[in-house]
Amino acid sequence: MLRAAVARVAASRGPVLPFGVGPVDHLLAGGGLDGAGLHEVTGASASWSDDAAATLFAAGIASRFAAAPDVSALWALTRFDLYAPGLEQAGLGPDRVLYAQGRTDKELLALCEDALRDGSLACVVAEVKAADQTATRRLQLAASEGNTPMILYRRYRRYGQCPLADPSLAMTRWRIGTLSSGRLASPGVGRGRWNVELVRQRGGPPFSLELEACDDQGRLALPAATADRAVAPGRTDTVAFGHAA
């Protein structure tokens, strides 16, 4: 009986996408992101760089969902200020992202629902300012129906008010902020560093980690223990990752 229930729940979940970073996958329920669920991302503050970090985080996830050849992700937005070469450098090349520009958030969410139900996309990303609980429930249902992951990028509506304060039925809710990166031995700008905070997830604890920004394939990484040394293989689970709260 219990096994049947567990199997039914497991069948409703899509393929799981692990981050490839030990601590994150360890703490995520199911060992990664649900491939048929709604995930929310927002910046840690309303500042432009946190916004960009959260966008890159979403782009990295989308590019790893769309890693197979000849599949596309849909990026839906109302105001176009993305810079496509930057997206390509997070692994989401121009041949694997299809943009949809809606006039209002409502129209955008309807577009996303259609796209999710169709099931021919690898991933759907939407940038919205407002999405209430009903909208997130509809998106979650459409995502599980079409077996397509949905990433809802929430922009700040008011300066100090985090958009994740709204109730939502998302599987995971992420908040991304920039941190100052480790200094290089030579003058120059190194790989970015983010504070990746999982505010809420279904069936697991929230946590907060300091990670290195995504590379050209959308993969995150653990920061090296010291400035000049790479992480020793096999010790990734124990080195400096912070406060699982």
Next chain:
Amino acid sequence: MPRGGGWRPGARWAQGTHSGEPSLDALPAHQRPTMRELGRRSEAAAPVFRALRSDDGTSGGIAAPLPPLWGLRPTIVVARTGQRDLVTAACAAALDLGLVPGMAAAHARALVSDLDLLDAAPDADRAWLDRLALHAARCWTPTAAVSGTDGLWLDLSGTTHLFGGEERFAARLLGFLRRLGFTARVAIAGTPGAAHALARYGGAGVRILPEGGESEALAPLPLAALRLAPEALAAAARFGIERIADLYPMPRGPLARRLGRGAVERLDQARGFVPEPIVPVVPFDMPEARRSLLEPIGTAEAIEQVIADLLGDLVLALRERSLGVRSLVLRCDRLDMGAQFVTVGTARATRDAKHLLRLFRLRIDRIEPGLGIETMVLAAPQVEALAPEAIAAVLDTARQAPDLAPLVDALAGRAGDAALFRLSAIESDVPERAISRAGPLAQPAGWPVWPRPIRMLARPEALSGVVALLPDHPPRRFAWRGRSYAVVAGDGPERIHGEWWRRPGEMWAVRDYFRVEATSGERFWLFRRGDAITDKTGDLSWYMHGVFG
């Protein structure tokens, strides 16, 4: 002297022609006024209203009819053939002067000095003939074809009674062509060969041959009328055969040996002994399905049902012709004579009725049935060839690339065609110009891998309070949008030169881009105008352009 009180002593028109100023031509060159002054002295414009038609209906004064393009002077059409210019056509006046097609252009000019020459445009001629043949196939007869480079064949069997008989049809044809600006000769005969010969060599404007009179009518015509090969014509000239009548008494065996079998066949075809089919042009008619309804309908369900039926009919027709639609127009005729139109477009040619019905379902609410719809017509104004495709590997079910076209159509039906796009690279180093929109099913190219921000300002914003070492260091600190930032690390410069081929103002312009990181981890993309060495490259002002994550 004009009437109406305009007269005053000493007015310029009352003076002699040369009383005021000496003629310009009489002046030495250095005393002549400049062009600028001459322009000011130009005469007043003609009164606007004088050119209009007057109230009593007579034509207004000075508007002259447009001169015809050709025909006033003898005109010939010249085409380059090898090393020589040959006359390919001549107008009636030129023909009267003894200029014939086939002579050298230099010879023609030597014979007639006052001659207009036009360049031959065989492609345009051919296009006109094709259009005329299509028009004939639509309006006059189902079987029409282009004959040679200068004629049309119309199979008039059983159609001329619709136009009042053969004479009246020929007259109508000539009138139609005259209105288009063509002169034409019409011959109606029992065989295509005879009609071809009589139209070109018969001499009369309209020649209608009674049935069975082909042999007799062809007899006095030259051999060239039979469409013989040039070698056959040369051979016939050697044997002294000039007219078609000379061929009639000849035994057929020796004739075929000397002039070739083709000549005998042409002769038999022209006389009607051997059939000669005309390969007709097939005008493209738009795939269309129509349903007239017994009872007027007004509900969405009924409309959807009729659309599904129409799509079923249309898809059958499309499959027969192996076509796919790119756009569909649905016309709903209402009881009150109003018509409602609904249009759907597809990203790729398709004839999937289910998919098309889904597209229409999104728009059924835009149809206003009014008192009821009595007829619905579905037409495909834009179609493309859609042949069956070979599936690469049916057994390899592991990974088939999903087809995005149905999704794109559905989303475009909801948000509009322009809402869906991909971005593609343009070869430009200026960041805001490197991007162009492409279609949603395009396979766009990527960009070079210089570090680029994820979000960019629509137009760069000026920084204030910039402290930077010149010429090639990133700024130490700057202020932007009311906040000051201290820079801890920077990369650069990446120098981007202006594109002088787009705007002359960018001839010397230079932007030096820097990627900087501020104390709390923000990474910005800044640029400075100018390379700090040459003044004209820029004014050394700093701008914010983008942000890295």
